[in-house]
Amino acid sequence: MERGQQMNIKIEFYDVVIVGGGPAGLSAALVLGRSKRKILLIDENKPRHAVTAESHGFLTRDGIKPKEFKKIAKDQVSTYKNVKHKNDCVINVVKSEGFFETETLKGAKYHSRKILFATGIIDQLPRIIGLSEVYGRSAFPCPYCDGWEVKDQPLAVIGNSERIFEYTRSVHNWSPNLILFTNGSANLSLENKRDLVRHNIKVKETKIKQIISNNGMLKRIQLENGTIISRAAAFIEGIKETQSCKIPEKLGCKIDGNGAYITKQNGLSEVPGLYIIGDAKNLFSGLIKSASEGYCAGVSINSEIIREDW
Ligand SMILES: Cc1cc2nc3c(=O)[nH]c(=O)nc-3n(C[C@H](O)[C@H](O)[C@H](O)COP(=O)(O)OP(=O)(O)OC[C@H]3O[C@@H](n4cnc5c(N)ncnc54)[C@H](O)[C@@H]3O)c2cc1C
Numbered sequence: 001m002e003r004g005q006q007m008n009i010k011i012e013f014y015d016v017v018i019v020g021g022g023p024a025g026l027s028a029a030l031v032l033g034r035s036k037r038k039i040l041l042i043d044e045n046k047p048r049h050a051v052t053a054e055s056h057g058f059l060t061r062d063g064i065k066p067k068e069f070k071k072i073a074k075d076q077v078s079t080y081k082n083v084k085h086k087n088d089c090v091i092n093v094v095k096s097e098g099f100f101e102t103e104t105l106k107g108a109k110y111h112s113r114k115i116l117f118a119t120g121i122i123d124q125l126p127r128i129i130g131l132s133e134v135y136g137r138s139a140f141p142c143p144y145c146d147g148w149e150v151k152d153q154p155l156a157v158i159g160n161s162e163r164i165f166e167y168t169r170s171v172h173n174w175s176p177n178l179i180l181f182t183n184g185s186a187n188l189s190l191e192n193k194r195d196l197v198r199h200n201i202k203v204k205e206t207k208i209k210q211i212i213s214n215n216g217m218l219k220r221i222q223l224e225n226g227t228i229i230s231r232a233a234a235f236i237e238g239i240k241e242t243q244s245c246k247i248p249e250k251l252g253c254k255i256d257g258n259g260a261y262i263t264k265q266n267g268l269s270e271v272p273g274l275y276i277i278g279d280a281k282n283l284f285s286g287l288i289k290s291a292s293e294g295y296c297a298g299v300s301i302n303s304e305i306i307r308e309d310w
Contacts, residue, residue: 024278025118027294033080051136119245130211137216147174159237
C-alpha cells in the first residue's frame, strides 16, 4: 500500500496540518496561506477565553468579543483558497517516514509534511462554590487583560500558591481597595503578611463558603465563619492549567514542571517537523503574543520547506 492510500481511500496530503484555531493557529494559517502552502486547519472551537464577554490588549481589537475576534480571523484566512478549515477534533497523530498522519474524531485521516499544535490550555478552577458562575465575567486570571474595567473598585484576590504575594502586589496596581482571600492558612511569610498589611491589604485566611453573584457579577464572598464581604470583582491566582492536547507528548515532546510544552526557537519541538505555539507552550500568552508566535512559526515552517525543496 502506498503512502496516502489506505483501503483504496485517498488520504489528502498537506504541507502543514495546524491543530487548533485560536489566535496562534489562525495567525500561522494566514502566513502559511500567503506563502502558497497547502494548509489544513483543524479546530474543535473551544477557545480558552470563550468564557469572557470582552478581550483586551490586542492593538486594533481592544474590547472585542471573543466570537467576533475569531470570526474576523477566520474570514480573513478563508480568502486564501489553499487553506482549508475543518471543525473537528484531532485524536491521534502518528509520525511516519517523512510525514505525519493525523486522525480526527469524525474519522478523517490526513497526511502532512509538518504539523503545528496551537491547542491551548484548559483551566481547572479552584473548587469554590459559585466561582464558575463569575469566571470570565467578574472574576479573572489576568489583571492586564481585565484590570482596567474594574480599576479602583473593591476587589478580591483569591489564591494561595507560592506566587500569591507577587500576584496580590500586581493586582494592587489596579485597585488599592483590595482583600486577599487565601481560603485556608496563608502561604505567606510573616514579612510578606506585614508588607500587605502596610499597604492596607487585609488577608482573610478563613475558608470560603461561597461566592454570591447575580448574572455573573460578583457581589459578595461568604466565609465559613459566616462573615460576608462585599466585592465587585476578583482575580484568581493559582488556577491549574492543563494541556488541551496530549498528542505532542505522546510523540516525544517534553513538558516542563509547570505543564507547558518545551520548544526551541519559533515553537520547533524536539520532534523534527512538529511545532507548538501559543498557550500550549507558554501557559498564558495572551492573544497578541499567540498571534505573533503563529506568524513566527509560520515563517519558520515555510523557510524549512523552502530549504528542503531547494
Ligand atoms: C478568562 C480569561 C480571559 C482572558 N482575557 C484575555 C484578554 O482580555 N486578552 C488577552 O490577550 N488574552 C486573554 N486571555 C488569554 C487568551 O485567551 C489566551 O492566551 C489565548 O486564547 C491563547 O491562544 P491559543 O491560540 O494558544 O489558544 P486558544 O485560544 O485556547 O485556542 C486553542 C484552540 O485549539 C482547539 N483545540 C484544542 N485541542 C484540539 C484538538 N485536539 N483538535 C482540534 N482542536 C483543538 C481548541 O478547541 C481551541 O479552539 C484570557 C484567558 C482567560 C481564561
